Amino acid sequence: MSDDCVKAYLHECLRWVREAVLAKLDGLSEYDVRRPLTPTGTNLLGLIKHLATWEARYFGEVFGRPFPGPLPRWDDEAERGADLWVTEHETRAEVVDRYRRVWEHADATISALGIDAPGRVPWWADPDVTLFNILVHVLTETTRHAGHADVLREQLDGVVGLDAESMVPSGRRAAFWANRRARIERAASAAELRAGVSSSASPPVRPQR
The missing domain is CATH 1.20.120.450 (dinb family like domain)
Known part of the structure; x- marks a missing residue:
């Protein structure tokens, strides 16, 4: 070029x-x-x-x-x-x-x-x-x-x-983005819950002797 x-x-x-x-x-x-x-x-x-x-x-x-x-x-x-x-x-x-x-x-x-x-x-x-x-x-x-x-x-x-x-604003597009945001919010909340469950299920770390 x-x-x-x-x-x-x-x-x-x-x-x-x-x-x-x-x-x-x-x-x-x-x-x-x-x-x-x-x-x-x-x-x-x-x-x-x-x-x-x-x-x-x-x-x-x-x-x-x-x-x-x-x-x-x-x-x-x-x-x-x-x-x-x-x-x-x-x-x-x-x-x-x-x-x-x-x-x-x-x-x-x-x-x-x-x-x-x-x-x-x-x-x-x-x-x-x-x-x-x-x-x-x-x-x-x-x-x-x-x-x-x-x-x-x-x-x-x-x-x-x-x-x-x-x-250009559009009611249809607004609904699309609202649904998309809700889906992402659900995924984020589920990931947080999953991480908390995983953390609480981990066995305690034994102190080193």
């Missing part, structure tokens, strides 16, 4: 998963896209803000093509984690628009450079990279956060799906 084919394939995968993450916001209130849904505060709009910040950085300054907009410093402890949540003064439209502008900037970098074009990531232990390394890294990170978004959205209203087309 040629280098151009590899780059095109990775780029297309990245384009698809970006849209999939954004689709998780569709139909939700301002509160629900921002509300913390894990003990560490993970939230849907914060994931978008985080992805925008780091994609801008990886396809920007890493290749000497800085994104034309302010970014928090990566080496400032006071800024650490600020990209993972959205204040009441930031609108959903602003966060989403910024992510889309980051896509345009990143796409231009990907199109302009060869897959072996050199870059430098100063916050990595081994900072010398190529466009291939960064494409794989950003695709991996975006896919990982897409999985987080899948679970967060399901917690909010039960809507599931890999992309906007497959996220």
Whole structure:
């Protein structure tokens, strides 16, 4: 497979998963896209803000093509984690628009450079990279956060799906998932009971003399 084919394939995968993450916001209130849904505060709009910040950085300054907009410093402890949540003064439209502008900037970098074009990531232990390394890294990170978004959205209203087309709510699908969940719950409870019975049936361990 040629280098151009590899780059095109990775780029297309990245384009698809970006849209999939954004689709998780569709139909939700301002509160629900921002509300913390894990003990560490993970939230849907914060994931978008985080992805925008780091994609801008990886396809920007890493290749000497800085994104034309302010970014928090990566080496400032006071800024650490600020990209993972959205204040009441930031609108959903602003966060989403910024992510889309980051896509345009990143796409231009990907199109302009060869897959072996050199870059430098100063916050990595081994900072010398190529466009291939960064494409794989950003695709991996975006896919990982897409999985987080899948679970967060399901917690909010039960809507599931890999992309906007497959996220259409359906009473029939809701019944299917309710039955599936009940079946898994029964299996988990039975396994717990079985483990308890097995443990109580084990003979006592005699002390060594």
